[in-house]
Amino acid sequence: MSAIPQDGQINNWLKWSAAELSLTLEENTREAEWLLSSLLNCSKSELYFQENELSPTQCELLQDWIRRRINGEPAQYIAGWTEFYGHRFNLNSSVLTPRPETERLVDVAIHSLQEFDKPNVVDIGTGSGCIAISVAAEISSASVLGLDISGGALAIAEENAALNKITNVQFLQTDFLQFTPVEPVYDCLLMNPPYIPINEMDILMTEVRDYEPELALTDHKDGLTFYRHLSNMAKKWVHSGGWLIMEVGLGEHPQNVSACFDINQFTNKELIADFNGDDRILKVNVI
Numbered sequence: 202m203s204a205i206p207q208d209g210q211i212n213n214w215l216k217w218s219a220a221e222l223s224l225t226l227e228e229n230t231r232e233a234e235w236l237l238s239s240l241l242n243c244s245k246s247e248l249y250f251q252e253n254e255l256s257p258t259q260c261e262l263l264q265d266w267i268r269r270r271i272n273g274e275p276a277q278y279i280a281g282w283t284e285f286y287g288h289r290f291n292l293n294s295s296v297l298t299p300r301p302e303t304e305r306l307v308d309v310a311i312h313s314l315q316e317f318d319k320p321n322v323v324d325i326g327t328g329s330g331c332i333a334i335s336v337a338a339e340i341s342s343a344s345v346l347g348l349d350i351s352g353g354a355l356a357i358a359e360e361n362a363a364l365n366k367i368t369n370v371q372f373l374q375t376d377f378l379q380f381t382p383v384e385p386v387y388d389c390l391l392m393n394p395p396y397i398p399i400n401e402m403d404i405l406m407t408e409v410r411d412y413e414p415e416l417a418l419t420d421h422k423d424g425l426t427f428y429r430h431l432s433n434m435a436k437k438w439v440h441s442g443g444w445l446i447m448e449v450g451l452g453e454h455p456q457n458v459s460a461c462f463d464i465n466q467f468t469n470k471e472l473i474a475d476f477n478g479d480d481r482i483l484k485v486n487v488i
């Protein structure tokens with residue numbers, strides 16, 4: 202352990218935090234900067250030009266944050282926020298931390314929605330609202346509904362819509378696997394469901410397994426429950442000519458999900474790669 206700074210100088214606390222984090226993390230300096238700038242509500246570069254010092258309360262809080270990070274808690278949960286698609290999203294233990302690969306889903310959705318005048322969009326398993334809110338922010342004429350079974354997640358999603366001043370998004374608490382809409386009014390259905398097979402939960406990184414909500418990670422079966430259900434119900438949600446855009450996992454998961462849609466009512470099935478070249482999005486046209 203390195204010696205705890207005896208004053209409030211930011212530079213000293215930055216060095217101390219990076220040294221402590223280096224015991225367990227490779228990206229120790231980047232994470233120390235991120236946590237400290239979150240705590241002080243400033244940018245990373247401002248950290249190096251701050252004249253203010255940390256108050257005694259902030260020094261104690263930072264020590265607590267560093268201890269939690271060393272114990273494996275993700276930095277975004279500790280600081281209570283992350284950035285996604287250029288927007289700030291508040292987080293707590295009720296929601297999954299939005300992932301960079303999910304930004305690809307938002308890209309594909311925005312591109313696909315260009316063909317509709319005032320698109321009607323539903324986001325299944327909205328969590329923090331990151332997908333629904335990002336799409337609503339980019340397409341002001343869209344009406345977006347974010348749906349989740351978790352009341353805790355929807356409270357955060359509502360908070361995030363207000364935080365980002367997005368008014369063309371609404372949220373609904375319901376179980377996707379039980380709910381049937383009255384009419385297929387949607388132009389596009391977006392979905393990043395719990396897709397980790399139950400038998401792979403043990404091999405997840407502890408950061409994920411111990412801190413992210415199990416409800417957001419696994420379907421407690423083979424990781425295909427939500428896709429299979431959607432392949433049977435798509436025509437109840439999305440009108441003819443509309444799109445289903447889904448995030449998929451790694452390994453054989455993309456092909457297994459794609460196979461769920463090997464039935465007549467779907468055409469133009471396309472797996473789309475992320476920026477690492479991995480197929481992470483499945484886009485399907487409903488006929």
Ligand SMILES: C[S@@+](CC[C@H](N)C(=O)[O-])C[C@H]1O[C@@H](n2cnc3c(N)ncnc32)[C@H](O)[C@@H]1O
Pocket residue numbers: 296297298299300303325326327328329330331332348349350351354375376377378393394395396416417418
């Ligand atoms: C993988 S997370 C995705 C969260 C967010 N859309 C994102 O991309 O970061 C899956 C979400 O599905 C929700 N969920 C799980 N089971 C559900 C169900 N039966 N009906 C609706 N939502 C469900 C979870 O609460 C969680 O928020």
